[in-house]
Amino acid sequence: MYDIKALYEAESVQHAVQLLQEHPEAQILAGGSDVLVQVREGRRAGVELVSIYMLDELRGVSIDDEENIRIGSLTSFSHITNDPIIQKYINVLGEAVDMVGGPQIRAIGTIGGNTCNGVTSADSASTLMAWEAVMEVTGPEGVRRVPIKDWYIKAKVVDLKPGELQTAILIPKESYDRCFGHYIKYSMRNALDIATTGCSVNVRLSEDKKTFERVRIGYGVAAPIPVRAYTAEEFLNGKEITEENIKKFAETVLEDINPRDSWRAGKALRKHISVVMAERALRESISLAGGVVNG
Amino acid sequence: MSKKYIGQAVTRHDAHDKAMGRIKYTDDMCDKGALVIRVLHSTVANGIVKKIDTAEAEKVPGVVRVFTCFDLKEKHYFPTAGHPWSTDPHHQDICDRLIMTDRPLFYGDDIGAVVAEDEVAASQALRILEKSVEYEELPFVLDAQEAMEEGAPLLHENYPNNVLAHTEIHMGSVEEAIKEPGLTKVEGWYETQPVQHCHIENFICYAYGEGDRTVVVSSTQIPHIVRRVIGQATGMDWGKFRVIKPYVGGGFGNKQDVLYEPLTAWISIQLGGRLVKLDVPREETFICNRIRHAIRYHITSWMRPDGSFAARTFKAWCNNGAYSSHGHAIAAKGLNAFPQLYPCDNIDGETWTVYTNRSVAGAMRGYGMPQASYAFECHAEDCARAMKMDPLEFRRKNLMPVGYYHAFSKNELYSDTFNQCFDKGAEIIGYYDKVRKYANQTGDIRRGIAVSTFWYNTAVYPIALETSSCRIVMNQDGSVQFQLGETEIGQGADTAAAQMIADTLGIPFDMVHPVSCQDTDVTPFGTGVYASRGTYTLGFSIRQTALLLKEKVLEAAHQFTRMPVYNLDLVDGIIVRTTDGRELMTIGELALAKLYTTDGSQHLTAESTYQIKSNAYSFGCCFAEVEVDIPMCRVRLLNIVNVHDCGQVINPILASGQVHGGQSMGIGYALSEKLLWDEKTGRPLNNNLLDYKMSSFMDHPRLVADFVENYEPTSAYGTKGLGEPPACPVAPAIRNAIGQATGLYINELPLSPHTLFREFTDAGLINDPWAEENK
Secondary structure (H helix, E strand, O other): OOOEEEEEEOOOHHHHHHHHHHOOOOEEEOOOOOHHHHHHHOOOOOEEEEEOOOOHHHOOEEEOOOOOEEEEOOOEHHHHHHOHHHHHHOHHHHHHHOOOOOHHHHHHOEHHHHHHOOOOOOOOHHHHHHOOOEEEEEEOOEEEEEEHHHHEEEOOEEOOOOOOEEEEEEEOHHHHOOOEEEEEEEOOOOOOOOOOEEEEEEEEEOOOOOEEEEEEEEEEOOOOOOEEOHHHHHHHOOOEOEHHHHHHHHHHHHHOOOOOOEOOEOHHHHHHHHHHHHHHHHHHHHHHOOOOOEO | OOOOOOOOOOOOOOHHHHHOOOOOEHHHHOOOOOEEEEEEEOOOOOEEEEEEOOHHHHOOOOEEEEEEHHHOOOOOOEOOEOOOOOOOHHHOOOOOEOOOOOOOOOOOOEEEEEEEOOHHHHHHHHHHHHOOEEEEEOOOOOOHHHHOOOOOOOOOOOOHHHEEEEEEEEEOOHHHHOOOOOOEEEEEEEEOOOEOOOOOOOOEEEEEEEOOEEEEEEOOOOHHHHHHHHHHHHOOOHHHEEEEEOEOOOOOOHHHEOOOHHHHHHHHHHOOOOOEEEEOOHHHHHHHOOEEOEEEEEEEEEEOOOOOEEEEEEEEEEEEEOOOOOOOHHHHHHHHHHHHHOOOOOEEEEEEEEEOOOOOEOOOOOOOHHHHHHHHHHHHHHHHHHOOOOHHHHHHHHOOOOOOEEOOOOEEOOOOHHHHHHHHHHHHHOHHHHHHHOOOOOOOEEEEEEEEEOOOEEOOOOOOOOEEEEEEEEOOOOOEEEEEOOOOOOOOHHHHHHHHHHHHHHOOHHHEEEOOOEEOOOOOOOOOOOOOOHHHHHHHHHHHHHHHHHHHHHHHHHHHHOOOHHHEEEEOOEEEEOOOOEEEEEHHHHHHHHHHOOOOOOOOEEEEEEEOOOOEEOEEEEEEEEEEEOOOOEEEEEEEEEEEEOEOOOOHHHHHHHHHHHHHHHHHHHHOOOOOEOOOOOOEOOOOOOOOOOOOHHHOOOEEEEEOOOOOOOOOOOEOOOOOHHHOOHHHHHHHHHHHHHOOOOOEOOOOHHHHHHHHHHOOOOOOOOHHHHO
């Protein structure tokens, strides 16, 4: 039994926008795997909800006219993992969201919810960060696009204005073309857990597979919001694939991350693991891209 | 008696109903119109409730009543342990609980309750009420040894230094023995953590008035004890209460305590007998029911050059939390086991049970032995290494020998159990090859293999009463129902009991029907299930009662067959003339004839009680093989094999299920589980299933269970305890395997990444240039 004041069921995206304007206090309900837990805990007791769960137009993965990969915000984790477009162009995202919770959560939880709750530990967040996703937001003023680097404002706050909802996540072609990536979730058990820290790396190698053309690395739980380790990326871009460069890259991530100390995990552990993950995720990405480490 | 069903993997009687969702648990049985109770818990770790303003909470629509500790006009202090009552006042459990208290001793103590028409109203009122309590806060203490220091906050007036009890054992003279030249001294501190049972079905009960009595339906292991304690807690006659136990979704010892049945019954009485239900949320189950004791050990051994023990000392501090619950029994069990597992002529041992301002510790699968086994078997491994002996050979040399007799319990080791279990387990996991293969590894990822054993016994004789009662009633078709005080809580006791009855009485298994739900108005008296006693204990009353019924059946058969009773037998549902093996009539024909005959109609039934005056050792071992990812500070369990000697296995599938469950609990205990409290406030931090890292299916390798079956000579069916033993040896086996892999033998639990990171960093295994800076 949930302490919910009212539930408004949206019949279209425009109707959802209208409902959100009519009920400015209302929360958006997608899969409910976060919101209902919070209602039960009393944190959102007495909440008004605008449900967008019935909006099938927000489900599915496609390639749009601009050759972006377009992931509807209501697409479930299990759908993403099994989607052929995802598997072909950005398999790491499918692998990352396959580490969320358990099978039931992955069947109900949505990627929109995972990114709109503004949580740094979200399993999709570091990969979307590292692949420079673009959030499509629909609101009273129409549709706008927000690059993911501007999306997260602070912990649990994203760039959604009153009356707005996220309707899709786009991965531009320039971001996914010839890119290969790997995500490591570090958690205290192998299922039903939230990341203690998480790291997603992707690489685009030169034609001869000997040089890093572009490397990107995103972290969850390394800061209050998902972050990139730009200094490490800049160091490695254009460099040869060598043991020394890989090690140096991993060490350099500490320049850009700032994990917290809490009873859930110490800062020292999180920093240490961040370095180990950077190295391992990079090695796996190189391997996926067909590269080999020289010397 | 034939053994047609005993030893067979018959399908448990409730399997299909459970798979189809037809089984009724407590909540399924409760009328949906029940009023909902939510308990108001203390938000201070030690204090005095000065005032609770209920006015605002009472205004919430749907709220029926708000009770506070100040509404409890009569203070009847009561015990909660699921121990049999003792007629000797000195052996009775400590009465230190009240239904609600104005003197909370831990964060989560019960200080009031809300009753509402539904959960939402109850929760809304509770949130308001939590802000309406005025406390006088007092200093608190969370650590057992700190609680014993002078000046520590005192929890209970009659227990100076917060010591609930302190006991000692002395054998020979340690002081003299250690003068022997050439001894090697091995010493260690071993620290175990508090954990919770995490049974799937949280504790739940409901109560309502019927006539001048109150009926309480509860998810409990111990219905007859619950009835007695409700009587004690309310100051009313025990017979004024009727307790019903439906199917239970796991107990693991948590439900071997009386939990909220007294509060629920009391509230129903206050409301004129209205139906009220208390369904404890998971967060409260973690901290307001019972937990497993955290115990700190210090063990010292003096070893002779041949690897034998010259002298040993043992000290243990047992953190009992704020109330007595099972009292000193858990600590005492560890102390009692110490000189038995590795016998030595010269031993000093002592243990303290200490009150602290933490959640109350009680029974949890293993009753102190998962903790003690951790200490014993870490220490045994350390001794073997100090003597440069193979850890398995060290154990073979020093463990309790065949023929060992324990005078107090009268237990005897009749068989070469330890070696048989070791041999079988070593063979299954490939111990000897792997232990050689994994020696002297380098690199980031290393493997290790190790073994651990444990001490356990069966039932509670001679410390407390052991009694079992059984009733068997025959139907017109010769099928039977049976009732026992030993409760089915998921372990399969009913099915094992039915197998025994089928064989002893001599009727087909599918004609034996358990009455699975205990009802204190109907079920013969029994104290429930705990102490791994069920199958052992109920066996005695079943055998006695089934034989009584068989006697009546054969007497009746005489009437219809004209044959003398001594020439008759009942074999798989047929009355057989033993002299020539002729089948004379079926049990169905006989039962029908006997009930409806106009010449001496009789309802065929038998009932009896058997008081058990024996106990039995129940031993085994666990082999664990791990892979340690040193940079990631993570352990992957590759293989785990438990081998147990529980005597005659009644049902191999159910027995394996018990072992798998124990292994699973052991894996979480070893690697991830730990309840945490905030040192500054005494507030629990991780009392939910996300932050409390119970191991998941994905953290388990294939769980391998096997058995050595040495028929237990004291037992009615050759069987002995298996419920708890599988949980005991897992954590030390994993610890020792990690040690073999890394060279680091870590003396605390859990061996989580937090612990491993610290240990690996300190030992220089992690070559992290920031390790120093990050500290």
